[in-house]
Amino acid sequence: MQYKLSHYLIFNDSLIDKNQALIYSTITNKLLRVSNLLAGMLQRKEFHKLPNETLEKLITDRIIVNENEDELLTVINENKQHSSKDSTLFEVIQPSAWCQLGCYYCGQAHKKDLLSDQTINNIANRIFEKLKKNSKYKFLAIGWFGGEPLTGMNTMRKLNNLIKRHCEDLNIELKNSVIVTNGMSLKFNIYKELVEDFKISQFEITIDGIGSYHDDHRYLKKDKEGSFDLIYKNITNILNSDFYSEGSQKITIRCNVDTKNFDGVEPLIKKLANDNLHNKIEHLYFASIYSWAQNNAHQQSLSKEEFAFYKLKWELLKIKHGYKTNEITKRKHNTCILTSNDSEMYDTYGNVYSCTEVSFTDIYKNSKYLLGNVNKSISDERSYLNWYDQVWEKKDSQCNSCKLFPICGSACPKSWMEGNPPCPTTRYNIKEEIQLQEIKMHSKTKSELVELLDSFEQSLAIENMKYS
Incomplete structure (x- = not known):
């Protein structure tokens, strides 16, 4: 051969x-x-x-x-096969159209609206029909999204009770649900309820740097006051509880970074470590600000090369402070709900979308991502179910020739179609990530690890952050 x-x-x-x-x-x-x-x-x-x-x-x-x-075809076929065998139906729900914060990079327009009883019933019924129709599904996971989902806690409870009843009728297990929250309303009793009643196992909370750096990004709409102190207090109370330490649920902190707050990232890393929270959170990860609903927020971003450079330095600092270490980016078999046959997002008004980035925006109000409304009718037509075929046919993206396609999966088809290549940071620092992994694998003592990390850090340069 x-x-x-x-x-x-x-x-x-x-x-x-x-x-x-x-x-x-x-x-x-x-x-x-x-x-x-x-x-x-x-x-x-x-x-x-x-x-x-x-x-x-x-x-x-x-x-x-x-x-x-044909290796590209092999990867694509493996991705398709993985999706066809997935026994979990993942659905995204926005119980509230409101958010207390006025983050400049958010592409949504918020209003103080909640799910109506009619919409609650019809969302639950649509999910029920999907589960009943497809015997491959044994599990259901809900992604609670916003706005800020916890501003609609009462509607969440109503909908969750209906969903659980349907799951019991079909012998489906509700598990591994997730919530993306700003953390303002995440008091311990709410957290405990979300874990026990909503079966949420993954919480993602955004902290954009320490103190004033975060507050300049994520301030209250009402009076421009900062939100850092309250969010940090809520997270601390949860992470230090026996309930959290004895459970399997996990809290991830996302840090959005641009040219205005990147100096606040290192102090945040150190504060979490000094407060002994670094080894309790599942993950602290960094994301570059991007254009959401074509709001041009990316104009405030670091360059791709700069972000790749600083992200590596922050990861080194995390290792030195004893954070759980990350491995190299893993194989990705699916991009998002856009390329899924069944997963959908339901907004507060009952609109059904094939993408999580388009609700509460004017620009996508009548776009191809809108499938219909649970209170009226819903189309079966979905725009990007053949996305991987388009990649193989060398259409609309450069993914077909990229060595990182298996661990990226094209990231965001919508961004490709809008002319904003969504290539991950790994594209720019994959070689350095490999060397960092080698250091972690072969360091026998803490002192040896720190010595190697210091030497490695001195070798880093922004001009070397490039794909080749």
């Missing part, structure tokens, strides 16, 4: 041993450290010189593949 080197490989030098090289497969997520001699043989395609045992391992790890294999 004839072989070829997989297209989906990232090569880099080892930081631990100058006589070795690193190879990372974005398909299998395997990171190998091999001799420079072997790395050279692979890049020169001298497969006939490899011992059988070595050849077999490289084939197993998908470093080497059949010469006739």
Whole structure:
């Protein structure tokens, strides 16, 4: 059989041993450290010189593949197969159109409106019919989104009770639900109720840097007052509770970054560590501000290269302070609900969307992402179910040739169609991510780890943050 080197490989030098090289497969997520001699043989395609045992391992790890294999098609087919076998129906619900905060980068227009009883019943019935119609579903997960979902807590309770009743009737388990909240109303008793009654296992809360940096981003609409102190207090009370430590639910903190607040990220990392919260949260991650509903918020962003550089430095700081460490970005089998057959988002007015980024906006009011309304009629036509076929046919994106496609999955089809390539930060610092992973894997002591991290940090440069 004839072989070829997989297209989906990232090569880099080892930081631990100058006589070795690193190879990372974005398909299998395997990171190998091999001799420079072997790395050279692979890049020169001298497969006939490899011992059988070595050849077999490289084939197993998908470093080497059949010469006739269309790897892009293989990845796409695996993605489709994964989606077809998924036994969890994921639905997104916006119980309230209101949010207390006036974040400049938010693309939504907020109003003090809640789900009506009619809309609650019809959303529950639509979910019930989906579960009843498709026998592959054994589980249901709800994503509670906003606005700020907790400003509609009473409507959440009504809808959740109906959903649970339907699940019991169909012997479906409600589990692993998620909520994205600003944290303002997340008191401990509310948190406990969400875990126990709503079966929420993942909470995502946004903190955009420490103190005033956050407050300049995420202030109250009413009087422009800051929100950091209240949100931080709520999170602290939850994380320090026995209920949290004894449970399996997880809190993730998202930090949105732009040119105005990036100096506030490092102090936030240190504060969470000093308050001993860093090892209680599941994850602290960083996101670059982007254009939401074409509001041009991205004009305040760091460049792609700058953000990739600073993100690496923040990850190094997290490791030094004892945070749970992240591995290299993993394989992604689905982009979002836009490419899903059944998942939908329901807004406060009963509108049904195939995308979570378009509700409460004028620009998408009558767009192809609007499927209908639960109180009227809903179309079966969905625009991007064939997205992966478009990628394979080399339409509308550059994903077909990208080595990172298996761990990105095209990210956001809508952004591609609007001319805003949504390439992840990993595209710009994947080689450095690989070296960082090597350091974590091979450091035997804390002092050795810190020494290697310091040396690694000194080698970082913005001009090296590029895809090649």
